[in-house]
Amino acid sequence: MTKAERTRQLILEKAAPLFNTKGVAGTSLSDILEVTKLAKGSLYVHFENKEDLAHEVVDYQLDRLANVVETAMSRKKTAKEKLFAYIDLYLDPLNPPIIGGCPLLNFGMEADDTDEVIRKKVHQLVEKAQQNIRSIVERGIETGELKSDWDAKEFATTMFAMVEGGIMMSRIAGNNKAMQVIARSLKNEIEEKVN
Amino acid sequence: MTKAERTRQLILEKAAPLFNTKGVAGTSLSDILEVTKLAKGSLYVHFENKEDLAHEVVDYQLDRLANVVETAMSRKKTAKEKLFAYIDLYLDPLNPPIIGGCPLLNFGMEADDTDEVIRKKVHQLVEKAQQNIRSIVERGIETGELKSDWDAKEFATTMFAMVEGGIMMSRIAGNNKAMQVIARSLKNEIEEKVN
DNA sequence: TCAATAAATGACCGATCGGTCGTAACAATA
């Protein structure tokens, strides 16, 4: 890892939680300089401008999220276990694995009307996440673990919506009650589909 | 309505869609001056500062949302019809009744880490919306319209989460497919509980 | 080891930010 690569990585790591909590518009370069302990000129060695940095930070955060999910699920064998692992990842939206909460929700809702580039990046991962859930259910049906009358695609959509909605509710409430109700409800629904 | 009241109302009306699409941090006073055709000093006749204006705009938007929901549901008689009316309100997140989309989602996700006052305002309406759904289900059970084994509170939480999650997904995707799947799924679930 | 290359610095820039205030225009009311 060259010096440049290390510095670039440092900036992304330090800037990511700022953008994810305060938003892109709400985060200034001086905020980033403060946490990185770098001078302003250094930022521009590694990034074209604030917009470019924001886009790279989004990539960085979405990669992290994808990895967290991937790791948690790959540890499990059965479809049910994998789905439960996914749900468990989001059980505590007030102390989330990624500071500031789900970047899909945060960046997505800020960017939907303001930044087409970010919107598309977020969209890609939203699609991938649903595809992931869907594939697990479909494979579960194929192996006979899950009942075959289950609409995998529809379930993927509703499950994803419930999780994101639950995160929103819990973060707004300042407690995790909503998310716990939702997790229980989702797990019941899955349990009913296990043969 | 005095002159002051009219001007104040004008500012709220014109500023609301700006805040709801670009966010509070992403909206400048000059943006607001442009759409209101007012001079800067006028803003400060009616509001203390930008933060105060933002809080009043949030109140204004949440009142509007509450009214839209209230109006749509009060037209209907049965519990099923009322719940369907609620769902139908959100069927087209790309052309929503409130410009910029659901203010609970927009303001909520921006404010959860940055503005406690807004967070609490949003929280109140989120609670009220759930309570509303819950009451309708409970009354439906009492009148015998709905099956009595239905957990009204849990349903209110999951339904609200699904709708908000569906809005998020559709706005990020740039189409309404996700929301339509969710609406259909919710309506099926309700239909199954009708006696 | 040392020359060539790259990264880091921070003073500096114009633009824009949120906010103030003296003055002019207007509205309300007696």
Next chain:
DNA sequence: TATTGTTACGACCGATCGGTCATTTATTGA
């Protein structure tokens, strides 16, 4: 209609915004 209180105005303020660049310092590879 005259008077008084209110609203609207916009030049102005200091601070901060995102961004540049000549110079210094550090890294790299021959």
